[in-house]
Amino acid sequence: MNLEKLCEEVCQLSKTVGKFIKEQKISIDDIEVKAKNSLVTYVDKMAEKMIVDRLTELIPESGFITEEETSTKIGEQYNWIIDPLDGTTNFIHSVPCFCVSIGLRRDNELILGVIYEINLDELFYAWEGSKAYLNGKEIHVSNTSTLENSLVATGFPYSDYEKQKEYMLLFQDLMKSSRGLRRLGSAAVDLAYVACGRYDAFYEYSLNSWDVAAGTFIVKQAGGVVTDFSGGDNYLFGKELIASNKLIQKEFLEKVKLYF
Numbered sequence: 001m002n003l004e005k006l007c008e009e010v011c012q013l014s015k016t017v018g019k020f021i022k023e024q025k026i027s028i029d030d031i032e033v034k035a036k037n038s039l040v041t042y043v044d045k046m047a048e049k050m051i052v053d054r055l056t057e058l059i060p061e062s063g064f065i066t067e068e069e070t071s072t073k074i075g076e077q078y079n080w081i082i083d084p085l086d087g088t089t090n091f092i093h094s095v096p097c098f099c100v101s102i103g104l105r106r107d108n109e110l111i112l113g114v115i116y117e118i119n120l121d122e123l124f125y126a127w128e129g130s131k132a133y134l135n136g137k138e139i140h141v142s143n144t145s146t147l148e149n150s151l152v153a154t155g156f157p158y159s160d161y162e163k164q165k166e167y168m169l170l171f172q173d174l175m176k177s178s179r180g181l182r183r184l185g186s187a188a189v190d191l192a193y194v195a196c197g198r199y200d201a202f203y204e205y206s207l208n209s210w211d212v213a214a215g216t217f218i219v220k221q222a223g224g225v226v227t228d229f230s231g232g233d234n235y236l237f238g239k240e241l242i243a244s245n246k247l248i249q250k251e252f253l254e255k256v257k258l259y260f
Helices: 003-023 042-058 088-092 164-177 187-195 209-221 249-257
Strands: 032-035 038-040 063-066 078-086 099-106 109-117 122-127 132-134 137-139 151-154 180-182 201-205 224-227 240-245
Touching: 003 042, 003 099, 003 109, 003 122, 042 063, 042 078, 042 099, 063 209, 078 088, 078 187, 078 209, 099 187, 099 209, 109 187, 109 209, 122 187, 122 209, 132 209, 151 164, 151 187, 164 180, 164 249, 187 201, 187 209, 187 240, 201 249, 209 224, 209 240, 224 249, 240 249
Parallel strands: 063 078, 151 180, 151 201
Antiparallel strands: 032 038, 078 099, 099 109, 109 122, 122 132, 132 137, 201 240, 224 240
């Protein structure tokens, strides 16, 4: 399989779907509530169908892990992990930060990731053995060497408040011990920004695989590191994640472990 060519096809698909999303205008009647603070629209569903249909053409035997469950087929070797519109709440409120996120897993390893941030027309991508790229230019994680000088991104859980106390204690600590904290509302975009060095680190809990599959792969191809809160590798399905450049990972992980 030519992964570079496949990545080109997925990049084009992401931009096509992104154009569709950007053209849509929704009303209050278009919004469905899946669970507390978890919203979906016909745009999410149509975008996912477009993605699944095209990816099925590219790898007919592949399966899917998708947010809207357009397909529940599981492939023996290849499985796509898809968020057709990461940042749906932003999209509904016309806040300009949302994206298409597509990752490909072969057996137990991620081998391709594409994130298309629609509003800035920024396409982040990588494939197995490649560097990481943004609109055709190679990107790298930052070279910031201390947490004190780091800009850190995070996200807030929509409904899982089981670790809220620990999360807020860590948040307060990082307010004082880092350069600052940001919350955009799209984990995929946060990870893409770590990959290109805009953020030095990102952490969050209560994440799903479709939120992070593409982004974690791109971060690693850009020279970064990704772990769970314990420093292990259960971040794709373990619902907790730290991504950073390698220089501050040890210091950042020690900080997280104080509270989790």
